[in-house]
Amino acid sequence: MLNETNEERDERFMLMALDEARVAAEEGEVPVGAVVVCNGRVIARTHNLTERLRDVTAHAEMQAITAAADNLNGKYLTDCTIYVTLEPCPMCAAALRWAQIGRVVYGASDPKQGYRTAFADPDRAFHPKTEVTTGIIADECREVMQSFFRRRR
Numbered sequence: 001m002l003n004e005t006n007e008e009r010d011e012r013f014m015l016m017a018l019d020e021a022r023v024a025a026e027e028g029e030v031p032v033g034a035v036v037v038c039n040g041r042v043i044a045r046t047h048n049l050t051e052r053l054r055d056v057t058a059h060a061e062m063q064a065i066t067a068a069a070d071n072l073n074g075k076y077l078t079d080c081t082i083y084v085t086l087e088p089c090p091m092c093a094a095a096l097r098w099a100q101i102g103r104v105v106y107g108a109s110d111p112k113q114g115y116r117t118a119f120a121d122p123d124r125a126f127h128p129k130t131e132v133t134t135g136i137i138a139d140e141c142r143e144v145m146q147s148f149f150r151r152r153r
Contacts, residue, residue: 010105013037013083014136018107018144020047020060021085025148027052032145034060034084036068036077043080044068060084061092065099077101078129085141087114087134093125103131107141 004012013035020033024047036044044067049058061084068082069075077096081103088096088106093115096104104126109116116122126132 010083010133010136013042013081014085014105014107014141016042016045017060017083017085018137018140020045021141021144024048024060025144030145031148032060032084032086034064034082036064036080036082038068038072038077038080043071057091059089059092061088062095065095065101069099075099081105083136086110086145087116089113090115090118090125093119096130097125097127100127101130103133105133105136107136107138108145109134109138 017033017035020035021031024033025031029048029051033047035042044064046060046063046067048060049063050056061082064082065077068077068080077099079102082096082101083105085107087108087110088104089110111117115125119125
């Protein structure tokens with residue numbers, strides 16, 4: 001949008017990822033959503049599909065990488081930003097590193113399963129040129145996750 005600040009843009013795309021997380025919750029999936037943006041255009045919108053696909057690797061980020069690479073007809077996402085509602089796990093962080101994603105923006109931290117607790121040097125989890133922004137609408141992202149698990153218990 002015209003005259004939109006970086007923070008406003010990040011919130012707008014994170015709200016799209018949050019919509020994906022809500023779809024995941026409705027489908028009985030752990031509610032994590034992801035959106036990939038390239039040159040201001042959404043090129044992938046995904047959410048967890050581990051239950052539906054019976055695939056432990058079908059995290060929102062993994063689905064987003066595949067969809068975005070397909071959209072761009074190439075495997076590197078250097079000019080892209082991924083917006084994800086939850087801090088990526090070590091597997092997803094490694095995949096984003098291999099994809100050479102330009103920027104990672106996530107909402108809620110994940111102190112149990114997130115990449116920051118898994119790597120001795122979390123600053124090296126992503127490609128050296130990848131920028132990381134955290135905490136975008138974190139409260140909303142956290143609430144969707146907590147609400148999902150409250151209902152399941």
